[in-house]
Amino acid sequence: MKTKAPHDLETAGTRERIVRTASRLMQRQGYEGTGIKQISREAGATLGSVYHFFPGGKQELGTAAVRLGDEEFTELLRESLDAEPDPAKALVALTASLAEGLRESDWLDGCPVTSTVVGTAGSAPGIQRAAAEAFARWRAVVAAKLVAARFAEADAEDLAHTVIATLEGAELASQVARSETPLEAAGRHLARLIASYGGSGHS
Amino acid sequence: MKTKAPHDLETAGTRERIVRTASRLMQRQGYEGTGIKQISREAGATLGSVYHFFPGGKQELGTAAVRLGDEEFTELLRESLDAEPDPAKALVALTASLAEGLRESDWLDGCPVTSTVVGTAGSAPGIQRAAAEAFARWRAVVAAKLVAARFAEADAEDLAHTVIATLEGAELASQVARSETPLEAAGRHLARLIASYGGSGHS
DNA sequence: CGGCGACTAGAACGAACGCTCTATCCAGAG
DNA sequence: CTCTGGATAGAGCGTTCGTTCTAGTCGCCG
Helix, strand or coil, rough: CCCCCCHHHHHHHHHHHHHHHHHHHHHHHHHCCCCHHHHHHCCCCCCCHHHHHHCCCCCHHHHHHHHHHHHHHHHHHHHHCCCCCCCCHHHHHHHHHHHHHHHHCCCCCCHHEEEEHHCCCCCCHHHHHHHHHHHHHHHHEEEEEEHHHCCCCHHHHHHHHHHHHHHHHHHHHHHCCCCHHHHHHHHHHHHHHHHHCCCCCCC | CCHHHHHHHCCCCCCHHHHHHHHHHHHHCCCCCCCCCHHHHHCCCCCHHHHCCCCCCCHHHHHHHHHHHHHHHHHHHHHHHHHHCCCCHHHHHHHHHHHHHHHHHHCCCCCCCHHHHCCCCCCCHHHHHHHHHHHHHHHHHHHHHHHCCCCCCCHHHHHHHHHHHCCCCCCHHHHCCCCCCCHHHHHHHHHHHHHCCCCCCCC
16 A cells, blocks of 8 residues: 555645644744744644654754745745846846845745754754755855856856855844845846856856 | 933943844844743843844834844945955955854854844835845945946946845855855955956046 | 544643742941 | 841743654555
8 A cells, every 4th residue: 555645635634734734933032932832733733743743853844944935935036047148137126026035025034044054053953954055055055056057067056055145144134124125136246257257148 | 411421331232232142043043933031031131121222122123133133244244345445355355254253153143133134024024124124235235336446327227236135045055054155255256247347446 | 333543622730931029138328 | 246138049931842642543454
């Protein structure tokens, strides 16, 4: 019986509801600021269900929440980069959409990975590892886009570090300042930085 | 009696010990992850003293901790920028020293303001405000340096947004990856971005 | 039908949380 | 000396924390 599909439809329903709720709450309140009871309450699940799906407790749940945020942003990143051949223009569009999302949440929803991982440095190694993997994956997506736009591989990977770091920092700065300006400036400056590597466009 | 100096020497001693301890702990564990009793214990003060100096409770203490982090980084920023006439080179040196500090703490001590403010978005407006003021002050210091290096005022303020955002993001990325690479790349790329504004140097 | 495993349900535990409160200490003013 | 007020000291409040545990529900296989 390899078929786990039948009742997985239901179990995956509860499990996924818990992870999504955990991710959303930790995005706003941080890892330490979010309680398991609050998660189970808002997810419409009970404490028993939470510990059934996450026997590792809060840390395992936090790790799953970070991974969900990882997947969601990876997809957003890919969509933005695929929609526009020029990576510089794509980044400008991406920062604009990040700023829009942030404003629409009344500046509450920053990067889910960042919010969850900050403050767990020495105490929750699983979460640290998941966050490191998320950053690495995002960098790889950006680097692949740059390589596709005829960048040298070394330059692409190098630039990807700064692209991701600047996006993270600008998202945080915009959230704290309650203003789209940091993200907007980051988009423009990343485009300028990329353009400074010779090619003005995509060919 | 305007002279408050005599016993202020002692009272300021305890008060400052509390704030410094709070700042250090919140830098590592976040705002929610740090307890007032832990702060008082590690500061060698009692609960009574904490609430005597900070009748506003944890939020007032957190705000003071953010302001201390603000002052400390403002000073580090000024030192780095004053030591080198070319702002681009100064930023490379700054990222190197940030990376060194991070590595020396075994990747535990990130930006004290960021760690403290993340996760307090909707719940602690005083902390949010103090963090916004910190970012604005740092931006002003960077912008002033750029203006002194013959940048147009509009360009300088615009660039300052991205400089601060990138520094924040790279510090976070370096901490999570436990690697100096993100900060090192950020320094090089910020220097390149600044250099792209015409002047290759300081005159 | 009986039994079994996946899942739900929530009471209960000890510890820690932020905060309030009273008591005490002590230097300096009168 | 007394008196005063800033500072120290810590017991104790009610609440919430993460976690454990037992009981119960449900669908499916034999």
